[in-house]
Amino acid sequence: MKTLSSLEEMIAALRCLPGVGPKSAQRMAYHLLQRDRSGALRLSRALGHAVESIQHCTKCNSFSEEEVCTLCLSSQRDASMLCVVEMPADLLMMEQAQCYQGMYFVLMGRLSPLDGIGANELHLDRLVRRVQERPCEVILATNFTVEGEATAHYISTLLCAQGIKVSRIARGLPVGGELEHVDSGTLAQAVLERRDITE
Ligand SMILES: [Zn+2]
Numbered sequence: 313m314k315t316l317s318s319l320e321e322m323i324a325a326l327r328c329l330p331g332v333g334p335k336s337a338q339r340m341a342y343h344l345l346q347r348d349r350s351g352a353l354r355l356s357r358a359l360g361h362a363v364e365s366i367q368h369c370t371k372c373n374s375f376s377e378e379e380v381c382t383l384c385l386s387s388q389r390d391a392s393m394l395c396v397v398e399m400p401a402d403l404l405m406m407e408q409a410q411c412y413q414g415m416y417f418v419l420m421g422r423l424s425p426l427d428g429i430g431a432n433e434l435h436l437d438r439l440v441r442r443v444q445e446r447p448c449e450v451i452l453a454t455n456f457t458v459e460g461e462a463t464a465h466y467i468s469t470l471l472c473a474q475g476i477k478v479s480r481i482a483r484g485l486p487v488g489g490e491l492e493h494v495d496s497g498t499l500a501q502a503v504l505e506r507r508d509i510t511e
Contacts, residue, residue: 319345371442373435374400374418383416390414394443395451396467398422398460402491406453411500414451417442422454422463434463436470449477451506455490456483468509479506 316324319341326337344352369376371384383389393414397403403416419434431437443450450471454460468478482505491499 368420372403372416372418373420373438374403374416388413391446392448393451394448395453396439397453397491398455398463399492402453402455405491405494405496405499406503409496409499409503411496411503412451414448419454419463422457422459423466424459431466431470436467439467440470440474443471443476444474447476449479451503452478452480452509453491453503457490460490472510477508477510479508479510481506 322341322344323334323337326332326340327334329337332340344355365377366375367377367379368374369379369381369384371380374381374383376382390413393412394417395406395412395414396417396419397406398419398421400418400420403418406412406416417439419439421429421434423429423431423434450467452464452467454464454467464480468480471478481499481502483502494502
C-alpha cells in the first residue's frame, strides 16, 4: 500500500469536513501552507485539544468539558421542565431566544432509519431515565422536518406511555424549518404557544 505524503495526508484529512470535496481540500491545504502556517498550527492544536477534552454531559447529553455541564448544575434553572432538541446548536438557539428557563436533553441527531439511526443510536433510554428522575413537563423542540416530526412523534408515544406530560413547540416555525435558522422572536413564540400532546 502506498503511503501518503504529508501534503496528500493533509488534503485527505481536510475532506472529513462537511461539504469539502477534493478541490476545496486542496485549496485549503495550499492556503494554510503558503499563507497561514501559524493558523494551521493553531487549528491543529485546537482540534486535538477539543476532541480530547469535550465529552457529553451525563445529564443533558450536550457537549461539556465536565462530567455535568454548567447549565445542568445551575440552581437558576427550572428542573420541572425538560426541552428535547436535536443538536447543541439548537440548545444555543433556545438560550439566545431567552424564552426558556428549564433543563435540556440533546439527542445528538434525529431518527433516520435510512441512515441507520434508530432509538438506540439516539440514547432514548437515557432520556426516559432522565425524565423518570423527577416529574416534569417535556417540551419537544425537534425541527419541523419530516425526520424531526417523526422523532417528536416517537418520543411523545414513548413518554406518554409513562404518564409524562409532553408538549410540542408550536408551528410558528415554517414547515421543514430548522431551529438553527429561525429568529429568536419566532422561536420564543413557538415555545410560548407549545401545545400539549399528551395522549
Ligand atoms: Zn448538561
